[in-house]
Amino acid sequence: MSAIHDAIEAGGETPSASVKVWDPFVRVFHWSLAGLFLLAYATGDEIKNVHIAAGYTIAGLLTLRILWGLVGPRHARFSDFVRSPRAVLAYMRAVALLKAPRYLGHNPAGGAMVVALIVMLIGTCATGYMMTTDSFWGAKWVEEVHEALANLTIGLVVVHVLGVLVASFEHRENLVKAMITGRKRRS
Template identity: 85%
Template sequence: MSAIHDTVVAGGAKPPATVKVWDLFVRVFHWSLAGLFLLAYATGDEIEKIHIAAGYTIAGLLALRIVWGFVGPRHARFSDFVRSPRAVLAYMRDVALLRAPRFLGHNPAGGMMVVALIVVLIGTCTTGYMMTTDSFWGAKWVEEVHEAFANLTIGLVVVHVLGVLLASFEHRESLVTAMITGRKRPS
């Protein structure tokens, strides 16, 4: 047994095997956003009504997540995981040296990824909306910027998944499972 399982706390009770980290809203937001983005990306020029509906839904989800980042529970709040560039670089150095500390919520790189994805998706949604207006209807540059944001999102998603896999390996825990159940081991 590991040290955590052998530890007895006051009153003779063992510590919990897992603790709640990700609330239901964060988990539903995460998986809904992933599915809707894939749907929007796949339908692009092919099925415009579905593409636009997915885009508006993503925009709504992003607005809710931004509000939740200020009023939600501890690990959903931006103040819990947004770190300075210096802290992110120091963490990335530790990742490269396979000595990165474990975080119960988002680690500094994960926090940076959350912010980056929100910003890029807002750009994607904004330019997508612009293409439906009279002012920008048929403007090739808006379409190109929209596609660039969408492709940048794909790149960020790939880096995100690789980061999740690396952190899961390094800390011997499934972050995918944690984003499904909302629970992680306490230490």
């Protein structure tokens, strides 16, 4: 009898071909952050109250994600996906050769992108907050830094989406679906 047949007899179900990777918090965080950033970006000069509310919500989400990156489940933890610059470059070289290894969680380039986006968004939130204080009210340089960080974040988002598409193609895996369902194929 095969192992699969034994599992069907013993448990009544076929073993899953997929495995849970992204927990509900990571998935809700990801899609909420994407939506809120787009909302904040779109309303920046037009609807200040919505822009500010979105910014504060993003700051709260980032705080929670950083905490979750320290204490959350395996694939949510920074220790699972933050790699050295050398490892990131080696992975990118392998991607260019279409020989990149598949990772169940974030690959080294994806981990670097997570860190870059978090840092950029913290800077954007911090400068946004600064513009509401007495000390920096009307300071043109703070507004310019805030806008530059937001625009750089848009650039990172484009690179992130391209990276997801490349990895999905290279490993024949729908990573967008994985970030919705939380599941990826086992191997």
